[in-house]
Amino acid sequence: MVGYVQMYKPEMKMREYEQYRGVYCSLCKCIGKRYGLPLRMALSYDLTFLALLSMAMHKECVGFTSSRCSYNPLKKCLQCQQTAALETAADITALMLYYRLEDHIRDEGFFGRLTARLYMPIAKHYRRKAQRYLPQADVWFAEMSAAQCAIEAADTCSLDAAAEPFAQLLERLLGNLTDDPKQQQVAQRLGYCLGRYVYLADAAADMEQDGKTGSFNPFVKSCSLNVGDRQALQNCRAYTAEVLRHCQAECIAAFNLLELHRFEGVLRNVLQEGISHTVDTLSQPKEEKRKKSV
Amino acid sequence: MSMHDPYAVLGVSPQATDAEVKAAYRELARKYHPDNYVNNPLSDLAQEKMQEINEAYDTIVRMRQNGNSTGYNRGNAGSSQYADIRNMIAANRVSDAEMLLDGVPAAARNAEWFFLKGSVLYKKGWLEDALSHYNTACRMDPTNMEYRTALNHMMQNRHTGGYRPAHTSGGCDGCDMCTGLICADCCCECAGGDLIRCC
Numbered sequence: 417m418v419g420y421v422q423m424y425k426p427e428m429k430m431r432e433y434e435q436y437r438g439v440y441c442s443l444c445k446c447i448g449k450r451y452g453l454p455l456r457m458a459l460s461y462d463l464t465f466l467a468l469l470s471m472a473m474h475k476e477c478v479g480f481t482s483s484r485c486s487y488n489p490l491k492k493c494l495q496c497q498q499t500a501a502l503e504t505a506a507d508i509t510a511l512m513l514y515y516r517l518e519d520h521i522r523d524e525g526f527f528g529r530l531t532a533r534l535y536m537p538i539a540k541h542y543r544r545k546a547q548r549y550l551p552q553a554d555v556w557f558a559e560m561s562a563a564q565c566a567i568e569a570a571d572t573c574s575l576d577a578a579a580e581p582f583a584q585l586l587e588r589l590l591g592n593l594t595d596d597p598k599q600q601q602v603a604q605r606l607g608y609c610l611g612r613y614v615y616l617a618d619a620a621a622d623m624e625q626d627g628k629t630g631s632f633n634p635f636v637k638s639c640s641l642n643v644g645d646r647q648a649l650q651n652c653r654a655y656t657a658e659v660l661r662h663c664q665a666e667c668i669a670a671f672n673l674l675e676l677h678r679f680e681g682v683l684r685n686v687l688q689e690g691i692s693h694t695v696d697t698l699s700q701p702k703e704e705k706r707k708k709s710v
Numbered sequence: 711m712s713m714h715d716p717y718a719v720l721g722v723s724p725q726a727t728d729a730e731v732k733a734a735y736r737e738l739a740r741k742y743h744p745d746n747y748v749n750n751p752l753s754d755l756a757q758e759k760m761q762e763i764n765e766a767y768d769t770i771v772r773m774r775q776n777g778n779s780t781g782y783n784r785g786n787a788g789s790s791q792y793a794d795i796r797n798m799i800a801a802n803r804v805s806d807a808e809m810l811l812d813g814v815p816a817a818a819r820n821a822e823w824f825f826l827k828g829s830v831l832y833k834k835g836w837l838e839d840a841l842s843h844y845n846t847a848c849r850m851d852p853t854n855m856e857y858r859t860a861l862n863h864m865m866q867n868r869h870t871g872g873y874r875p876a877h878t879s880g881g882c883d884g885c886d887m888c889t890g891l892i893c894a895d896c897c898c899e900c901a902g903g904d905l906i907r908c909c
Contacts, residue, residue, distance in 0.1 A: 427876075576836035583835060598755060605752055608835045638838075658868040662837050665872025666750075672741055673755050688873050695871070 417516065417582070418460040420617040421610070423682070424689035432682045438480050438494030439471070439502075440464045445486060445495065446502040451510060451542055458513045462614070463505045465686055470501035470593050472679040473603070507546040508553060508589065514543035515557050522565070523631060553589065560585040568632045575659065578619070578634035579612040586611030599675060606670035613663035613691065620656040620698045624649065650701070657699035664691045716766035716773075728774065735767040748860055749829040751802055795826055804833045821851035825860070840864070 423436055444459050471478050479497030484490075496502060517539050520532035547554045563581035572578055590607030591600050619626075619634050626633035627643035635641065639652040667687055676683070717724050720734045742763060747756040798807040808830045814823055828843030841864055847857040891906065898905040 575838045576831075580836075602752055602755060605750075605835075612835060612837075659838065661871040662841075662864070662868045665867030665870070666835070666837065668872045669746060669750060669756075670752060673752055673759065688871070688875075692871055 417614055417618045418462045418512070420462070420614050420621075420691075420694050421465045421686060422461040422690050422694065423686050424693045427689040428685050429681060432679075432685060434494060435480075435679060436464070436468070436682050439468050439478075439496060441483075441485065441493035442496040442499075443467055443502050443505055445483075446499060447506045447509060448486060450503060450506050451545065454538055455506075455510060455513070455542055458509050460509070463509050463512075465683070466508065466589070467501045467505040468679050468682060469590070470504060471496075471498060472676040472683060473594050473599065473674065474501070475677055478678065504550070507549045510539075510542040510546035511550070511554055511557050514539045514546075515561050518561060519564070523568075525629075553592075556585055556588045571632065571637070572634075573637045575616065575634045575638050579615045582615040583608045583611035586614070602670055602673045606667055606674070609663050609666040609670060613660060613667060616656070616663065617660055617694060617698060620653075620660065623652065623656065653699045653701070657695050660691070660695045660698070664688075664695070667691070716769040719762055719766035720770070731767070731770055735763065738763045745859065745863060748863065749799065749832045751804075751833045754802075792822055792826055799826065799829050799833065802833065804830055808834075821847045821854065821857065824850065825854075825857045828860070837864075841868075 443464055448456050476498050480494040483495035485493050517532045517536055521529050560581045567578050587604045587608040591604035593603055594600050623635045624643055627636045627641050641652050722731055722734045742756050742760045747753040795807050795810050811827050824843045825847035828840045832840035844861040848861050895905040895909045
């Protein structure tokens with residue numbers, strides 16, 4: 417469920433792009449240092465967003481310095497000195513990997529399950545480590561996973577009910593970024609709506625596939641979708657775009673009330689242009705997808 | 711509430727013109743207007759922000775000795791049989807309000823019931839169910855502006871994503887063309903000619 421919370425580079429200022437890349441590269445190094453090389457494969461823009469948001473909500477200076485990429489020593493990159501936010505994002509990366517693999521083992525086909533089982537031993541090891549750093553977060557992930565199973569077993573038609581567990585998880589994770597009660601309320605609302613968006617975007621991306629295989633998909637259920645009917649599929653895609661934009665609007669309404677010390681432009685690009693671009697891409701038929709922009 | 715620099719609140723410099731101050735105020739008011747946060751769980755925080763912006767604008771206008779103060783009035787829903795539930799919703803007591811609403815028998819559920827249930831669902835973040843309830847409320851009572859405004863705001867968010875893209879720089883609109891022609895006419899007249907006879 418990663419890859420739906422990204423920047424939109426064409427509308428970003430160069431300065432903001434450098435900051436974004438700086439945090440992304442710093443997160444990569446932090447994961448490598450804290451967990452080891454293999455978990456670096458699970459590096460995502462989504463957790464970069466979380467790290468950026470955490471840094472933006474705290475007063476301490478991020479302190480970018482010049483450094484070099486671990487994979488490509490010829491490439492320069494920025495390195496953050498303030499590591500608390502990066503460490504939390506690294507821990508959540510480890511937890512997310514473990515619970516995603518668990519989900520794959522339950523839901524995917526033969527080869528999907530096989531691949532997930534191959535990675536499971538190392539993911540378990542990372543999860544145990546992350547559990548020591550963030551015990552509460554691991555409990556939240558476990559609760560989300562159990563609630564998700566219950567929803568899928570109940571085979572509900574309600575989009576809202578289906579999105580609730582993941583939305584609640586992100587509500588808790590983002591609420592944990594601050595101690596100020598008013599800002600916590602705002603961060604929780606942002607977390608809820610962002611989690612809802614991510615879950616439903618993932619469902620929208622898998623809609624056609626799940627319609628064919630009969631796997632649980634809240635959009636297939638709520639639209640009573642017959643994937644063979646092109647018009648129905650197109651209508652359902654238009655509906656998914658509306659649903660996702662509604663989530664986006666609520667995210668932005670909450671984001672506008674956050675008190676940020678830095679990175680507002682970067683974060684706004686992700687929530688506005690970034691999400692809009694993702695929604696546009698998801699709502700297009702596969703055969704008409706535009707060429708990737710810059 | 712601590713006193714912030716009113717110019718900093720509006721994001722303008724103290725040397726900004728009255729028109730610039732007004733434009734900045736309008737932009738912020740559009741963002742934090744209570745209509746954008748109707749039934750949103752963060753509405754009280756948005757209201758605080760809106761109050762801060764209004765006070766800043768009033769302070770600047772008073773300091774510049776214009777004497778006009780602007781403000782807004784939140785529409786009053788008036789008396790209703792669900793006054794206590796409305797109070798709970800306004801106080802973010804979502805679970806209590808939902809419990810009371812669910813206690814109303816199905817046959818007695820009127821347009822206001824559907825609107826308030828929709829509001830509770832919206833506060834919870836259950837946007838699709840909220841939309842469906844607002845739709846039903848508007849269908850049952852098409853002339854009610856409170857329900858219609860809430861529904862229209864939701865529909866707008868579903869189409870726009872809740873933000874206005876930054877204006878693209880460059881390009882030329884009608885105002886630019888007229889301004890350009892008037893400037894050209896002035897220069898021409900200074901040189902002894904007359905580009906546009908009637909200006």
